[in-house]
Amino acid sequence: MSVELKRGLEGVLVAESELSHVDGEVGKLVYRGYDIEELARGASYEEVLYLLWHGALPTREELDAFAADLAAERDVDDDVLDTIQTLADAGECPMAALRTAVSMLSAYEPEVDADPEDFDATRRKGRRLTAKIPTVLAAFERARQGEEPVDPDPDLSHAGNFLYMLTGTEPDAVSEETFDMALTIHADHGLNASTFTALVIGSTMADIYSSVIGGIGALSGPLHGGANQDVMEVLYEVDESNKDPVEWVKAARDAGRRIPGFGHRVYKVKDPRAKILEEKLRDLSESSGDTKWLDYTTAIEGYLTEQGLVENGIAPNVDFYSGSVYDSMGIPMDMYTPIFAMSRVGGWIAHVVEYQEDNRLIRPRARYTGPKDASFVPIDER
Numbered sequence: 061m062s063v064e065l066k067r068g069l070e071g072v073l074v075a076e077s078e079l080s081h082v083d084g085e086v087g088k089l090v091y092r093g094y095d096i097e098e099l100a101r102g103a104s105y106e107e108v109l110y111l112l113w114h115g116a117l118p119t120r121e122e123l124d125a126f127a128a129d130l131a132a133e134r135d136v137d138d139d140v141l142d143t144i145q146t147l148a149d150a151g152e153c154p155m156a157a158l159r160t161a162v163s164m165l166s167a168y169e170p171e172v173d174a175d176p177e178d179f180d181a182t183r184r185k186g187r188r189l190t191a192k193i194p195t196v197l198a199a200f201e202r203a204r205q206g207e208e209p210v211d212p213d214p215d216l217s218h219a220g221n222f223l224y225m226l227t228g229t230e231p232d233a234v235s236e237e238t239f240d241m242a243l244t245i246h247a248d249h250g251l252n253a254s255t256f257t258a259l260v261i262g263s264t265m266a267d268i269y270s271s272v273i274g275g276i277g278a279l280s281g282p283l284h285g286g287a288n289q290d291v292m293e294v295l296y297e298v299d300e301s302n303k304d305p306v307e308w309v310k311a312a313r314d315a316g317r318r319i320p321g322f323g324h325r326v327y328k329v330k331d332p333r334a335k336i337l338e339e340k341l342r343d344l345s346e347s348s349g350d351t352k353w354l355d356y357t358t359a360i361e362g363y364l365t366e367q368g369l370v371e372n373g374i375a376p377n378v379d380f381y382s383g384s385v386y387d388s389m390g391i392p393m394d395m396y397t398p399i400f401a402m403s404r405v406g407g408w409i410a411h412v413v414e415y416q417e418d419n420r421l422i423r424p425r426a427r428y429t430g431p432k433d434a435s436f437v438p439i440d441e442r
């Protein structure tokens with residue numbers, strides 16, 4: 061048995077996967093061999109889900125059937141909507157509300173008792189969950205605004221329908237494309253912390269709902285998916301302080317603060333998804349004439365590059381630019397990480413099924429550093 065301790069499991073291989081590869085040295089991400097830039101430009105989220113779940117890009121006919129099956133699963137039970145309203149009234153944050161709602165959805169899962177080794181049933185359950193998560197999130201946001209939920213429209217795409225349910229208005233083509241692209245590029249990313257969490261749970265042959273709930277929990281943290289909201293909070297903090305963004309970042313560095321949206325366990329150069337989102341932000345800013353967030357992010361990145369951080373591997377990650385793109389679409393800040401989950405659920409499901417098909421319980425060990433021979437003293441004698 062290896063006794064080498066790898067803090068944070070850095071560099072440890074725990075599984076084989078055909079799903080996605082992150083080349084951190086050159087900044088390249090592929091899903092089943094396809095470069096993320098090409099997928100972002102040319103494939104819809106539904107196509108990417110099909111690719112991840114079924115092993116190849118779909119034909120037009122396969123895609124149409126797949127998208128229709130997915131869209132047919134969007135409705136959630138009224139009891140779930142009532143709970144969402146209760147959570148909104150109690151001031152719950154959307155990521156926690158999502159976690160609770162996914163847990164509740166399993167009570168309405170028609171194949172809840174399926175054999176854990178029936179992987180087609182797991183895929184169908186995963187499809188239901190993926191279809192319903194946007195409904196839950198949009199209903200929660202509307203409930204917070206005192207608005208009734210909007211019924212899903214099966215004729216709209218996954219991205220378009222979410223924006224429609226959120227606002228009650230069909231999105232314009234630019235918003236729908238932008239949002240679809242954001243979903244596409246967030247769908248999978250090797251064994252990141254939330255996917256690994258889903259895998260650990262899946263390796264006990266627990267049901268897919270438990271894996272997804274675990275994934276949501278892991279994604280919510282500020283070191284992982286939660287960083288997209290933190291970045292936007294920083295941008296607003298800079299704006300409200302009337303400081304130059306460079307002054308803000310200098311002060312933050314002097315105070316020993318980590319800069320959200322920078323650094324990555326695998327990428328040692330700029331994340332390719334950050335480049336895609338930056339380009340999108342540039343397009344959106346130029347067409348709206350409002351370049352504030354672009355100016356701030358460019359200034360922060362420029363300063364940190366000048367200071368040598370980027371050269372030393374602390375480069376912008378996907379979370380650095382996603383918030384500004386969502387903000388320009390009018391989406392509230394605390395919905396950014398739930399939107400990440402709404403996309404990443406596709407990757408969690410793909411990884412869990414792939415792993416379970418050749419399952420081995422994941423069970424590492426810790427090096428014990430506590431006492432070995434403590435003498436027990438009964439409670440009344442202590």
Ligand SMILES: CC(=O)SCCNC(=O)CCNC(=O)[C@H](O)C(C)(C)COP(=O)(O)OP(=O)(O)OC[C@H]1O[C@@H](n2cnc3c(N)ncnc32)[C@H](O)[C@@H]1OP(=O)(O)O
Nearest residue numbers: 282283284285287318319320321322323324325374377379
């Ligand atoms: C979708 C995603 O999950 S992408 C990541 C989203 N998270 C963030 O953006 C939060 C900010 N970033 C971070 O906290 C980290 O870069 C992580 C957690 C993403 C990766 O961390 P790790 O691989 O564990 O690197 P680790 O925390 O050991 O940092 C290595 C060094 O870089 C520094 N560093 C890492 N990230 C940052 C940052 N954002 N700002 C300033 N310094 C940083 C650390 O202080 C450390 O320096 P030291 O060795 O002098 O102490």
Ligand SMILES: O=C([O-])CC(=O)C(=O)O
Nearest residue numbers: 248249251252253325378
């Ligand atoms: O891979 C990681 O560690 C984090 C990340 O970028 C992601 O999950 O998208």
